[in-house]
Amino acid sequence: MKKPLYFIPFLVILITLSCQQKAQRKLAEVQDNTFGLPIQSTYNVLFDENDSISVGLKLVPTKGNHDMTVYIPINGSSTHGYLVVSHEVFTKDSILGDGGGATFFEVQKQGENWNVIGQYKNIDFSPVKHTVYNCGGKLTPKGTILMAEEYFPQSNSAISTLDTINNQYQDFGWVVEVDPMTQKAVQKLKSLGRYKHEDIYPMPDRKTLYITNDDDPSFLFKFIADTLDVYTKGKLYAFSESDTVPWVLLPNDSLSLQNIGEVANQLKATIFIRHEWMTVVNNVLYITETGKDEINWQKQMKLGGQPASYFKLKKDSTFKDPYGRILALDLKTNKIKVLLEGMPEFANPDCITSLIIKGTPYLVVAEDIIGKDKKRSNKKHWGNQLWLINLTTLEKKVIMQAPKGSELTGIVFTPDRKTMFVNIQHPADKKENPIRVSSTLAIQGIIEDN
DSSP: OOEEEOOOOOOOSSSSSHHHHHHHHHHHOOSSSSSSTTTEEEEEEEEEEEEEETTTEEEEEHHHHHHHEEEEEEEEESSEEEEOOOOOOOOTTTTTTTTTEEEEEEEEEEEEEEEEEEEEOBBBBBGOBBSSEEEEEOOOOTEEEEEEEEOOOSSSGGGGTTOTTTOGEEEGSSEEETTTTTEEEEEGGGGSSSSSEEEEEEEESSEEEEEOOOOOSSSOOOEEEEEEEEEEEEEEEEEESSOOOOOEOOOHHHHHHHHHHHHHTTTOOOSSEEEEEEEEETTTTEEEEEEEEEOOOOOHHHHOEEEEEGOOSSSOOOEEEESSSEEEEEEOOOOOOEEEOTTTTOOEEEEEEEEETTTEEEEEEEEEOSSSSSTOBBTTSSOOOOOOEEEETEEEEEEEEEEHHHHHHEEETTTTSSEEEEEESSSSOOOOOOOOOOOEEEEESSSTTT
């Protein structure tokens, strides 16, 4: 299952800082070749939609729209481990399972290349009545994966393409716990609420989870388990900018949990717009808020909803937020602020992770230009890019250019930070694209001097 190694030759390594900045601008302006990496980088395609997946004794075509990536090191290794890739799809499939899905496989660096060892294995979601639009997620301290369902169907007609004889619409829209080593779903965590989940961040205390909500409007949730590593019982909260009650305790009866967004709104939790992924650095939770072209919160504000203060809304409930932003929530003080506003050259932040380079913390942030382009892309900013942001100075630079029509997601690094795994989701199937289907890549050398 080897996939070939490629080199990207169009970025010249220069010595002076000014020349390095110029080189980065050149990378950001790639147009003839719609996929760009620095010259020192190499990559392997580990898994794509053309691969077959093992289900019992059968090999069948895999699902696509690769989204989350989790790397599970074997004995702490940065060169040998397992990958789990989620599939953000909503299709009927009698073999792989209805709705969304996920794939498990072993990877190892052999010489200069990363290769797949053995077969791709399907994760079985039938024990939890299947899933829809499997999105972000993380590895918990106990070794399970919490995976988000990014769809909140309102009726059975909304899931009519699935098996509605055995499934009801209330079965979907939860966080799913998965045992990657057995390749089976364990349970849907009803205690975390039902809504459009984007990402889950398990804290090292083995009790606290932060959960984002990719919706209009959205809320930031926190769950604190009653027992270590057991997320079935505990307290669910929604964030509020209130000085007195920064986290609003939410009711945990089944009806409230089924409609927890409406409940949070009525209890005056803070309203956000389309929260995406999260990462934690030095006890600060960084959240990407991707924005939306047209927003109307008249209904929510009449029912008591409190828009985040940085929106500067008073009576007018209709506004535009075309570029989004990165938020920083201090987990000690519970104060939230805008770290970096989106702008035409840095639009609609989505997938985010963090790493330390020579003692300095950085964010790695992917764009996902939303809706119709509306001139977000131009000669200096072509399509979606991957940014490296210095958290000390807030200086940022482009380190990767996505292929045309795609977004970059599922970004995760090996423990030594020398390899980055990333998914290229739904690229345009054009001959100038070197990557033309959803793919999982292992990229080496994208971060210099780490």
